[in-house]
Amino acid sequence: MNYERVTSCLKAIAHPVRFRILEILLEGSICVGDLSEKLGSKQPNVSxxxxxxxxxxxxxxxxxxNKVCYHVRDFRIAQLIRLAAEIFGRERRE
Structure with a gap:
């Protein structure tokens, strides 16, 4: 297993904006301008x-x-995002 690659990918996913981008991309391919609108963020930041x-x-x-659209490369990323949201998205009860 390439631990450097795995942790590098997990670090990328761990950023709140990038996690949200992946959630949006799970709905289907989307162009940068439309993604910027959905996120309420400026296009250079989203890029x-x-x-x-x-x-x-x-x-x-x-x-x-003249547009660039993006999609999730591997369907298993969708499983990872959904699972992370399910496990860690809940409020902890003490």
Whole structure:
């Protein structure tokens, strides 16, 4: 197992904005401008987060005309995101 790669990917996913981007991408492919709108964030900021996810191999760009859209590269990422949200998204009870 390549522990460096695994931890690098988990660190990328661990950022709140990038986690939200992946959640949105689970609904289907989306272009950068539309993603920026959904997140309520400026496009350059969103593009930086997308670059981190792309560099880790978690998402892939698809060019159409003059737009760049992204989708999740591996369906198992969806399982990981859903499981993490289910396990860690609940309030802890003491």
């Amino acid at each position: 930086q987060h997308l670059a981190v996810l792309r560099d880790r191999g978690l998402i892939e760009p698809v060019r159409s005309e």
